[in-house]
Amino acid sequence: MKTFGIRRQGMMLLAILFGTVTGLFAPWRAAEAQSGHPMLGGPRGVTRAVTGEPLEGILVQLIAQTNAIRTTVVSNEAGQYEFPKLAAGTYTLRVAKPLEFQPYVREGVQINGANQLPAIVLERVARGELLPPTPEIAAQLTGAEWLMNLPGTGQEKRIFNWTCGGGCHNYQQVFRNRFDEQGWRLMLDRMLNYAGSPLINRRPESRSDSEDFNILARWLARVRGPDSKDTPFQVLPRARGIGTRVIVTEYELPRTLLAPHDVHGDSKGNIWYTPHRSPYVGRLDPRTGVVTEFRVPDTPGALPGTHRIWVDQNDIVWASENWAHNLNRLDPATGQWRQFHMETGIPTNSPGFSNFAMDAQGYVYETLFDAVVKIDSKTGQIVGRYPFDRISSTYDNMVSNDGRYWSGGQSGTNLIGLLDLQTGKVEELETPSVISGPARGAFDREGNAWFGGRGGRILKLDPKTKRITEYAPPIPYVAFYEAHPDKNGEIWAGALHGGRFLRFDPRTDRWVQYVMPEPFSHDRRTWIDNSTTPVTVWYVDHNGYLVRIQPLE
Numbered sequence: 091m092k093t094f095g096i097r098r099q100g101m102m103l104l105a106i107l108f109g110t111v112t113g114l115f116a117p118w119r120a121a122e123a124q125s126g127h128p129m130l131g132g133p134r135g136v137t138r139a140v141t142g143e144p145l146e147g148i149l150v151q152l153i154a155q156t157n158a159i160r161t162t163v164v165s166n167e168a169g170q171y172e173f174p175k176l177a178a179g180t181y182t183l184r185v186a187k188p189l190e191f192q193p194y195v196r197e198g199v200q201i202n203g204a205n206q207l208p209a210i211v212l213e214r215v216a217r218g219e220l221l222p223p224t225p226e227i228a229a230q231l232t233g234a235e236w237l238m239n240l241p242g243t244g245q246e247k248r249i250f251n252w253t254c255g256g257g258c259h260n261y262q263q264v265f266r267n268r269f270d271e272q273g274w275r276l277m278l279d280r281m282l283n284y285a286g287s288p289l290i291n292r293r294p295e296s297r298s299d300s301e302d303f304n305i306l307a308r309w310l311a312r313v314r315g316p317d318s319k320d321t322p323f324q325v326l327p328r329a330r331g332i333g334t335r336v337i338v339t340e341y342e343l344p345r346t347l348l349a350p351h352d353v354h355g356d357s358k359g360n361i362w363y364t365p366h367r368s369p370y371v372g373r374l375d376p377r378t379g380v381v382t383e384f385r386v387p388d389t390p391g392a393l394p395g396t397h398r399i400w401v402d403q404n405d406i407v408w409a410s411e412n413w414a415h416n417l418n419r420l421d422p423a424t425g426q427w428r429q430f431h432m433e434t435g436i437p438t439n440s441p442g443f444s445n446f447a448m449d450a451q452g453y454v455y456e457t458l459f460d461a462v463v464k465i466d467s468k469t470g471q472i473v474g475r476y477p478f479d480r481i482s483s484t485y486d487n488m489v490s491n492d493g494r495y496w497s498g499g500q501s502g503t504n505l506i507g508l509l510d511l512q513t514g515k516v517e518e519l520e521t522p523s524v525i526s527g528p529a530r531g532a533f534d535r536e537g538n539a540w541f542g543g544r545g546g547r548i549l550k551l552d553p554k555t556k557r558i559t560e561y562a563p564p565i566p567y568v569a570f571y572e573a574h575p576d577k578n579g580e581i582w583a584g585a586l587h588g589g590r591f592l593r594f595d596p597r598t599d600r601w602v603q604y605v606m607p608e609p610f611s612h613d614r615r616t617w618i619d620n621s622t623t624p625v626t627v628w629y630v631d632h633n634g635y636l637v638r639i640q641p642l643e
Contacts (some may be wrong), residue, residue: 091425092234092370092383096342125172127642129337130171135207137165137185138228144169145212148296149186149607152201154179157379158342162186162607164334174337178202183210186607187230187589189325190221192215216322223320231323232609233261233587237567239323240265240631247567249302250523256501256544257571258287260610260632261587264310268318271311278307285440287349287366288393288413311582326565327588329605333643336604340635341374344381350630352399352615356407356422361617362399363630364409371409371420374636389414389438397444398615408448408467415442417454417470430470434458445530447487447496455496457483462496462509462516480518481507486530486572488625490537495553497539499528506541506551506558521549527569530615534575542570542583549573563592564601571613577620582627584613591627593640604639 095343102274108433128287137148148165156179181201185194191212200206215415221227231239233255237247254264269277279298285291312318343350348365350372355361361374370383384407386396386499392414400408407420415438434442435458446456446465453473454465460482463638464474482506484498504521506528527544534540540548545559546569563570565588573583581594589609612632618628 091385094381104532119294121411127172129640129642130172130174131204131208132175133171133201133205134170135209136169137171137210137212138169140211140213145371146330147334147605148188148191148210148212149329149605150210151184151186151607152176152199153182153184154379155181160186160342160607161380162338162340164329164336166334167330175203176201183207185210185212187605187609188212189227189230190216193226220322220324223323225440227323228266228320229262230609231262232326232589232611234565234585234589235323235325235609236261236265237587238326239321240313241321242309242313246305249306250309251567251569252527252545253282253306255567255569255587256527257529257569257586257612257614257632260612261433262609265314268316269311269312270315270612271307274310274314275307278303278310285437286412288395288439290393290439291437301348327622329603331523332643333603333605337640337642338604338607339376339638339640340607341376341379341381341638342635343372343374344383347369348634349395349632350634350636351397351632353617353628353630354399354401354615354637355617355619355628356401356405358405361628362401362407363636364396364399366395366397371396371399371407371423376638384420384422384425384427386411386418387429389416398446399586400446400448401452402452403446408446408454410443410446412441412444414437415583417443417446417465417467419467432456432458432465432470433467439627445486447489449493451488451493455487457481457487457498457507462487462498462507476509476516478507478516478518481505486541487527488532488534488539490553491535491541492537495533495539497533497551497553499526499541499549501527501529501544503527504589506539506549508539508553508556509550510553517556519551519556519558522560523547526560529570530572532574534576534579536579538575540573540575540581542573544569544571546570548581548583550596559593561596561599563594564603565590565592572615574618575618576618576627577626578625582607582616582618584611584616584629586612591629593641602641604641606637608633 137145146167150171151162181199181251183196184198282297349367350365352364373382396409397412398410415432417430433441436442452467461477481500485501499506504526508517528541531541539551550559568585568588591604613629617628624641
C-alpha cells in the first residue's frame, strides 16, 4: 500500500505552458459577487474584456500550491465569479482554456477567506470570430472542435467518429500526428486489427480491406498529412446561464500514463479508481487530495491493469482485470486481496472480464460464452447461465435497483439484452438507430435502463413496455461511453470529445452543458453521490485526473 499527496503534472497546465504571467490589476471597485450560496463564500472577482464589457463563461481556476488541487468556477453574465471556501495558502490564479483570449496567469496569489481578487482583464487573440491555427490554440481544442474545423465529407467524418471515437482515446491523440497515407494505414492496421486498448493480440478477422478503412486512411492523409495546413479555427460557444452555475474540482493522480477507467465512492467519502495501465488500484481522500494505492497481485504473462471498480455495502472493493480475466476482492482495512480467475475462452491480454455488475446479495453478473452468467462472489463459480440467440457479449452489465432486471448492450450494434431475473426470460431488442453502440449505464429509480451510445446518443429502455427511446445531444461529433441517472431522474454523461459534461432532464428535454477546464471530458464511468443536494458527480478522466462536479442548482 502506498500513499501519495497530489502532485502537479504537465496535463494540468495547458494554458500555463503557453501563457505569460500577467501584471497586477487594480482591485475591482464594483460590488462583490457574494451570492450567499451555501456552497460558495470563497475568493471572488470579475472578468471583463479590455474594452470593458463583462465576460460570461470564463473558466477561472485556482491551483493550490500545497497539493495541486485545481478548483474552477465560471463567470456569470455580469462577469462575476465566486469560489467555494478554500484552505488558506498560496495559489496560482489562471483562466483555464482561454481559447479566444490571451492566456492569463498569476502566480503566488495569497488566499485567506473571501478575498476580493483583482479584475481579470482579457484581450482577444483575433478581431474576428475565427482563431489563428497556432499550436497554443490547437492544444485547447476539443475533439468535436477538431472535426468541425477539418475539411471532409459527412461520410468521412462519420466513419472517423464511429471508428475512432468509441472511448479508448481522445481525438487530439490522433490529430496531433501527421503521416502520409502509408503511415496512416499502418497506424489504422494496429488500431483496428488488434484486440482492446493493449493492441497486443491480433484479431482473427481483418478490417484492412474494408471500404471504411480505405476511406479513413485517405481522409487522414489529406487532412493530417505531412504537408496539410490548418485553417483558422471556429470554436464552440462558452458556457452560459445555468451552465455557469457549477464548481469543478480536479485531482491529479500520482502516476503518469495510468489511463484511469472507473470510479466508485465508499461510505467514508473516499473515491476509488481503477487504471488500465498500472497494477495499482487507488483511493482518493477528497478532503486532503491524498491518494493511497493498493497493488493488485500479478498474473504471469498478463498486462497489469484494472477496469471496473465496485464498492459494496460493507466497503469491500471489487475490481476486474480485463487483460488477466480476474475478479479481485480487496479488504481495505487489512490490504488483503482475494483473486478469482475467470475462464473466458479468450486469449490473455485481450478483453475478457470487465464491466461486471453486483446485486444486493453479492452475486456478480457478466456476459461470457454468448450468455449472461451469474457468479457467486464467495467462490468465483458460475451459478447461473442465461443464453442469447443473437448477442455474443455486452459491454456493460447492470441490475435494476429492485433486483428484477439485468440489461446490457452489444458494442458496434443496435442490440440491447434484457433479462427478467425472476422468470429467466431473455429478450434481445433493437434500438431505432442502425448502429447506436449501447455501451455503459445504469437503471434509474423508476426501473428504466439508461445507456451511453457510442453512436452519439443517450438511450433509454423501459423494461415494462420494451420501448427504446434515443436522445440526441446539442453538440456535434460526440459519443457517449456511459450515461448515469441521479436520484431526481436527471441523466449525467460525459460528452466524449466535447469537453463538456452533460445533464439531461428527460421530462423536459432540457440539456445543460458544463464546460470542463481541460479540452477533455473523457468519462468512462460516473459515480453520483445522491446524498448531497444538489447531487455531486464524480468521474475519472482517461487523461489522468479525478473530477468532481458540483452543480449549484
